[in-house]
Amino acid sequence: MAKIGVFVCHCGENIAAKVDCTKLVAAMEGHPGVAIAHEYKYFCSEPGQESIKKAVTEHGLTGVIVAACSPRMHEATFRTACAEAGLNPYLCEIANIREQCSWVHNDGEQATQKAIEITRSLVEKVKRNNELQPIEVPVTKRALVIGGGIAGIQAALDIANAGGEVVLVEREASLGGHMAQLSETFPTLDCSQCIMTPRMVEAARHPKIKLLTYSEIEKVEGYIGNFNVTIRQKARYVDMNLCTGCGECILKCPAKKITGEFDCGLANRTAIYTPFAQAVPNKPVIDSDNCIYFKNGKCKACQRICPTGAINFEMEDELVELEIGAIVVATGFQVQNTALYGEYGYGRYPDVLTGLQFERLASASGPTGGKIQRPSDGKEPETVVFIQCAGSRDPSKGIAYCSKICCMYTAKHAMLYAHKNHDGNTRIFYMDIRAAGKGYDEFTRRAIEEDGAGYVRGRVSKLWEENGKLMVRGADTLLGRPVEVAADMVVLATAMVPQPDSKELGKTLGIGYDEYGFFNEAHLKLRPVETATAGIFLAGTCQSPKDIPDSVAQASACASKVLALFSREKLEREPIIATNNEATCSGCWGCVLACPYNAIEKKDLTDRAGNLIRRVASVNAGLCQGCGTCVTFCRSNSIDLAGFTEKQIFAAVMGL
Amino acid sequence: MSIQQQYRSRAKELLQDGSVKMVIGYGEGTTATRRRPIFITNPDDTDRLVLDAACKTNLAGYLLREGLLADQKSVAIFLSPSGVRTINILASESQLSSAQVVVLGFQIQGDTVKALEGTKASDFSPLIAKRKEKRKAQPSHEMTRKLEQMTPAERFAFWEGEFSRCIKCYACRAACPMCWCRRCVVDNNQPQWVNTSSHTLGNLEWNLVRAFHLAGRCVECGNCSEACPVNIPLHLLNRRMTEEVLTAFDHYPGADEHQEPVLASFRKDDPETFIL
Numbered sequence: 001m002a003k004i005g006v007f008v009c010h011c012g013e014n015i016a017a018k019v020d021c022t023k024l025v026a027a028m029e030g031h032p033g034v035a036i037a038h039e040y041k042y043f044c045s046e047p048g049q050e051s052i053k054k055a056v057t058e059h060g061l062t063g064v065i066v067a068a069c070s071p072r073m074h075e076a077t078f079r080t081a082c083a084e085a086g087l088n089p090y091l092c093e094i095a096n097i098r099e100q101c102s103w104v105h106n107d108g109e110q111a112t113q114k115a116i117e118i119t120r121s122l123v124e125k126v127k128r129n130n131e132l133q134p135i136e137v138p139v140t141k142r143a144l145v146i147g148g149g150i151a152g153i154q155a156a157l158d159i160a161n162a163g164g165e166v167v168l169v170e171r172e173a174s175l176g177g178h179m180a181q182l183s184e185t186f187p188t189l190d191c192s193q194c195i196m197t198p199r200m201v202e203a204a205r206h207p208k209i210k211l212l213t214y215s216e217i218e219k220v221e222g223y224i225g226n227f228n229v230t231i232r233q234k235a236r237y238v239d240m241n242l243c244t245g246c247g248e249c250i251l252k253c254p255a256k257k258i259t260g261e262f263d264c265g266l267a268n269r270t271a272i273y274t275p276f277a278q279a280v281p282n283k284p285v286i287d288s289d290n291c292i293y294f295k296n297g298k299c300k301a302c303q304r305i306c307p308t309g310a311i312n313f314e315m316e317d318e319l320v321e322l323e324i325g326a327i328v329v330a331t332g333f334q335v336q337n338t339a340l341y342g343e344y345g346y347g348r349y350p351d352v353l354t355g356l357q358f359e360r361l362a363s364a365s366g367p368t369g370g371k372i373q374r375p376s377d378g379k380e381p382e383t384v385v386f387i388q389c390a391g392s393r394d395p396s397k398g399i400a401y402c403s404k405i406c407c408m409y410t411a412k413h414a415m416l417y418a419h420k421n422h423d424g425n426t427r428i429f430y431m432d433i434r435a436a437g438k439g440y441d442e443f444t445r446r447a448i449e450e451d452g453a454g455y456v457r458g459r460v461s462k463l464w465e466e467n468g469k470l471m472v473r474g475a476d477t478l479l480g481r482p483v484e485v486a487a488d489m490v491v492l493a494t495a496m497v498p499q500p501d502s503k504e505l506g507k508t509l510g511i512g513y514d515e516y517g518f519f520n521e522a523h524l525k526l527r528p529v530e531t532a533t534a535g536i537f538l539a540g541t542c543q544s545p546k547d548i549p550d551s552v553a554q555a556s557a558c559a560s561k562v563l564a565l566f567s568r569e570k571l572e573r574e575p576i577i578a579t580n581n582e583a584t585c586s587g588c589w590g591c592v593l594a595c596p597y598n599a600i601e602k603k604d605l606t607d608r609a610g611n612l613i614r615r616v617a618s619v620n621a622g623l624c625q626g627c628g629t630c631v632t633f634c635r636s637n638s639i640d641l642a643g644f645t646e647k648q649i650f651a652a653v654m655g656l
Numbered sequence: 657m658s659i660q661q662q663y664r665s666r667a668k669e670l671l672q673d674g675s676v677k678m679v680i681g682y683g684e685g686t687t688a689t690r691r692r693p694i695f696i697t698n699p700d701d702t703d704r705l706v707l708d709a710a711c712k713t714n715l716a717g718y719l720l721r722e723g724l725l726a727d728q729k730s731v732a733i734f735l736s737p738s739g740v741r742t743i744n745i746l747a748s749e750s751q752l753s754s755a756q757v758v759v760l761g762f763q764i765q766g767d768t769v770k771a772l773e774g775t776k777a778s779d780f781s782p783l784i785a786k787r788k789e790k791r792k793a794q795p796s797h798e799m800t801r802k803l804e805q806m807t808p809a810e811r812f813a814f815w816e817g818e819f820s821r822c823i824k825c826y827a828c829r830a831a832c833p834m835c836w837c838r839r840c841v842v843d844n845n846q847p848q849w850v851n852t853s854s855h856t857l858g859n860l861e862w863n864l865v866r867a868f869h870l871a872g873r874c875v876e877c878g879n880c881s882e883a884c885p886v887n888i889p890l891h892l893l894n895r896r897m898t899e900e901v902l903t904a905f906d907h908y909p910g911a912d913e914h915q916e917p918v919l920a921s922f923r924k925d926d927p928e929t930f931i932l
C-alpha cells in the first residue's frame with residue numbers, strides 16, 4: 001500500500017497569497033494513498049526539511065510530494081533530505097505550484113483548484129515511481145578551449161597551470177584575437193601587444209597545452225566528462241615541423257595585393273603570410289584562395305626559396321579526434337562594418353573608418369607605424385569626428401543592445417589622437433557616456449578635461465564630402481540646435497556583433513544562443529559562465545559584449561568550473577535513462593537516428609543455435625542522457641524512460 | 657500485345673528463370689471494379705493476373721508478411737509510383753531490403769494503364785522527383801481548403817462527426833503498408849493511452865494517433881480510406897500532413913531509400929518557427 005506524504009509549502013507569501021494551502025492540504029488528505037499532508041511556511045528551511053525527514057521515518061512513507069517551487073530550484077534539496085531519512089531520493093517528486101500556478105494566476109480560487117490538480121497528478125505519478133540508483137561515469141581530464149583570443153588564452157593558462165591538460169583550438173593562423181589588433185588599452189593605456197604577446201607565447205610553450213591553430217571544430221559528441229570531439233586542422237601548406245619562420249617565402253611571394261585582414265583592409269599582404277609580426281606560431285600559411293599556384297597552376301616561388309623545404313602544396317585538411325572532459329567556448333566577436341548606416345558613408349569614403357581600423361592606425365605595429373594619417377592621402381587629419389553607437393542601441397537597425405566598450409574606446413581614441421596631433425580637434429557625437437568600471441569614469445573625464453575631447457550630445461543625420469572635407473551634420477540636443485563639422489576623418493564606433501557562424505557552432509556544440517547569436521548562459525545572474533549543456537562553459541565576448549577585464553575574469557571563472565569538474569574521479573549521473581522493449585521493437589532505427597547522443601545501438605536477437613531472428617534497438621546506459629527524444633519518436637511506444645515511464649506519465653495525466 | 661498480356665509474360669519469365677520466388681499482383685475481384693491481391697508462385701498461374709484501371713490498391717504492405725523475405729529470395733510485385741515510394745520508405749525504415757524487390761511498375765491514367773520502365777525501386781527515382789515537383793505545385797484540394805477555412809470549433813465538430821462512425825475495426829491500419837509495428841500503440845494496454853471502445857474520445861485518439869504516425873511517411877495511396885467500412889475520409893488528414901512536411905521540410909516521403917525519417921532527423925537549416 002502506498003503511503004504518500006504531501007508537504008505544501010507557502011514559500012512565504014509567494015504561494016500562500018494566491019493558493020489556499022489549507023484547502024490544498026485538506027484535498028490531499030482525502031486522496032487515496034496519501035498518509036499525511038502538512039503545510040509549512042518554508043519547507044526548504046532547516047526545520048522544514050527536518051519535519052519532512054521526521055515524517056518519512058515516523059510514518060514509513062513510500063513516497064514524498066513537496067508542493068512548492070520549480071523542481072529546478074529545490075528538487076535536489078528535498079531528494080537529499082529524503083535520502084537522509086532513508087527513502088530512495090527518486091521516490092520524492094516536486095509539484096510546482098509556484099512558477100506554474102501562484103505566480104501566474106490572479107484568481108485565488110482557480111489557482112487553488114489548479115494547485116490541487118497539479119499536486120494530485122504528482123501523487124498519482126509518485127505511486128508508480130521506482131527506486132533508482134545513480135550511475136557513475138569517469139571524467140576525461142582534458143579541456144578543449146575554442147578560440148585563442150585573450151579569453152581563450154586566459155582560460156587555457158589557468159587550467160594548464162593547475163595541472164589540467166588543455167587543447168586550445170584557434171581557427172586563424174595565429175593566436176591573439178582582437179586584442180592583438182588593439183593599440184593601447186583603456187583605462188590604463190598600456191600597449192595591448194606588450195601585455196598580450198607574453199600570454200600568447202606562454203600558452204604556446206606550455207607543456208600542458210596542445211595548440212591547434214588554423215583549426216576548427218567539426219563534430220562534438222558525448223556529454224560532460226566524456227565528449228568526443230573531431231577537429232579539422234586546415235591545410236596550411238607549410239610543414240610546421242620544418243619551417244623555421246625565416247620569412248623568405250613571404251618576401252618572394254608575387255601575389256602582394258591581397259587585402260590584409262589583420263590591418264582591417266588598411267594594408268595589403270601576400271598569399272603566403274603570417275598575420276602579424278608577433279604571430280604565435282610565427283610560421284606562415286598559404287591562403288589558397290589567393291595563391292597564384294592554386295589559381296592557375298604556376299608559381300611555387302615560395303617553395304623554391306624555402307631553405308628547409310617546408311612548403312607542401314599537396315597538404316590536405318586533417319581530422320583529429322580527441323576525448324575531452326570539458327569545453328570552454330571563447331570564440332569572441334566581430335565588429336560590424338557593413339553598410340548598416342548608409343548615411344555615414346562607410347565603404348564609400350576612404351576616410352570613414354571603424355574603431356578597429358583606427359586602432360590599427362594608432363598602433364605602433366600598424367600600417368603607418370602608429371602615425372594617425374588619412375588612408376586617402378596620408379595627411380594628418382586636423383579634425384576627427386567620432387560617432388558613437390553606430391549600430392548599437394538602435395532597434396530599428398536590428399541591434400537593441402549596448403556594445404558596452406565603444407564609449408570607452410572612443411574616449412581612448414580621442415586621447416591617443418590628442419597625444420599624437422597636439423593641434424588637432426576632436427568631436428564626439430554620443431547618446432550617453434557609459435563609463436561604469438574601475439577607473440573608467442576617471443578615464444573619460446581625463447579625455448575631456450586634459451585632452452580636450454569635444455563631446456556633442458546628439459546623433460549624426462548626414463555625412464557627405466565637400467572640398468576634400470567630410471561634412472558631418474548632426475544635432476546638439478543639449479543646446480537644441482543643429483551642428484555641422486568639417487572633418488578630415490570620421491571614426492564609427494560600430495557595434496560589437498557575434499561571429500557570423502556562431503549559431504552554426506552553437507548547433508554543433510548543442511548550446512543555445514540569443515536572437516543575435518551570442519551564446520546563452522544557464523542563468524544570467526547565478527550561472528553566467530555555464531551553458532545549459534553540462535560541461536560546456538562560456539568565456540569572453542562570445543557571450544555578450546565585454547572589455548578585456550571582464551573577458552579575462554570570465555575566462556578564469558570558466559577555468560575554476562573546469563578544474564572543479566576535473567577534481568573528481570567520477571561523476572554521478574542521474575539514473576534517468578531509456579530502456580527498450582525488445583519484444584515490441586520493430587528495428588526501424590528511428591530512435592537510433594533521433595538520439596542526439598548516439599546512445600542507441602543495434603542488437604541481434606538470436607535463437608539458441610545462434611541464428612539471427614531479428615535485430616532490435618538497445619540503449620547504451622553509459623551514453624544515454626535521458627533526454628527522452630527516442631521515447632517520443634518510437635511509434636509503438638517500445639522505449640521507456642526510467643523516472644518518467646509511460647505508466648507514470650499516464651497516471652500523472654489521468655490525475656489531472 | 658495488351659499491357660496486361662505484357663506484364664503476365666514478364667511475371668511468367670521471372671518465375672520461370674527463378675529470379676523471383678513469388679509474384680504479388682492483382683486478380684479478379686468480387687465485382688468488375690474491385691481487384692484482389694493474388695500471390696503467384698507457379699509460372700502457369702500468371703494468366704490469372706489482371707492489370708487494368710481498377711488496380712488501385714497499394715500492394716507493398718504484403719511484402720512485410722512475417723518470414724516472406726527472410727530467405728533472402730526476391731519477390732516481384734505490381735506497383736504504381738506511390739507503391740514504389742512505399743518500398744523506399746520500408747527500406748529506409750529497415751523493414752525490407754529493396755534488393756529483394758522486383759518492381760513491375762505501372763501507372764493509371766484515367767481509364768488506361770501505362771507501363772513504367774524499370775525493375776529496381778531506384779530506377780523510378782527520376783519519375784518520383786518529377787512527381788514531387790508536381791505535388792508541390794498542386795493546389796490544395798478543395799476539401800482541405802474548406803477545412804482550413806473553418807474555425808477550430810467547426811473543424812473539431814466536422815471531425816467529431818466523421819470519427820463518431822468509427823467502429824475501431826483497424827482496417828485502416830491493416831491496409832496501410834506503413835503500419836508495420838510489431839505492436840501497435842493502441843494494443844498497448846500498460847498504460848492504455850488510446851481508449852479501445854468506440855466513443856468520441858477513443859475514436860478521436862485513435863484516428864489522430866494514426867494520422868500523426870504517418871506524418872512524413874504517407875504516400876497518399878488511399879488504402880486507408882478505401883478500407884474504411886464507414887467511409888471516413890482519412891486521407892484528408894494525411895494529405896494535410898503531407899503538405900505540411902513538404903512545405904516545412906521539403907520532404908516528399910519515399911523519394912529514395914536513403915531518405916531519413918523527417919521527424920527523427922535534423923538539419924541545421926530546419927525551420928524553427930514553432931519555437932517561441
Ligand SMILES: Cc1cc2nc3c(=O)[nH]c(=O)nc-3n(C[C@H](O)[C@H](O)[C@H](O)COP(=O)(O)OP(=O)(O)OC[C@H]3O[C@@H](n4cnc5c(N)ncnc54)[C@H](O)[C@@H]3O)c2cc1C
Pocket residue numbers: 146147148149150151152169170171172175176177178179182184185186187215216217330331332333334335355356359405409412499505539540541542546547548549551
Ligand atoms: C575598436 C576596439 C577597441 C577596444 N579597445 C579596448 C580597450 O582599450 N580595453 C579593453 O579592455 N577592451 C577593448 N576592446 C575590447 C576587446 O577587444 C575585447 O574585450 C577582447 O578582445 C575580447 O576577447 P575574446 O577572447 O572574447 O574575443 P576575440 O578577441 O574576438 O577572440 C576570439 C578568438 O576566437 C577565434 N575563433 C572565433 N571563432 C572560432 C571558431 N569557430 N573556432 C576556433 N576559433 C575561433 C577568433 O579567431 C579569435 O582569435 C576593444 C574592442 C574594439 C572593437
Ligand code: SF4
Pocket residue numbers: 580584585586587588589590591592616617633634635636637638639
Ligand atoms: S523507434 Fe521503436 S520500433 Fe523503431 S527501432 Fe526504436 S524502439 Fe524499435
Ligand code: SF4
Pocket residue numbers: 577578594595596597598599600619623624625626627628629630631641
Ligand atoms: S533518452 Fe533516448 S534519445 Fe535520449 S539519450 Fe537516451 S537513448 Fe538517446
Ligand code: SF4
Pocket residue numbers: 635636829834835836837839840841842865866869870
Ligand atoms: S498506428 Fe502507429 S503504432 Fe499503430 S501500427 Fe500504425 S504506425 Fe504503428
Ligand code: SF4
Pocket residue numbers: 821822823824825826827828829863883884885886887888890
Ligand atoms: S478503418 Fe475506419 S472504422 Fe476502422 S478503425 Fe479505421 S477509421 Fe475506424
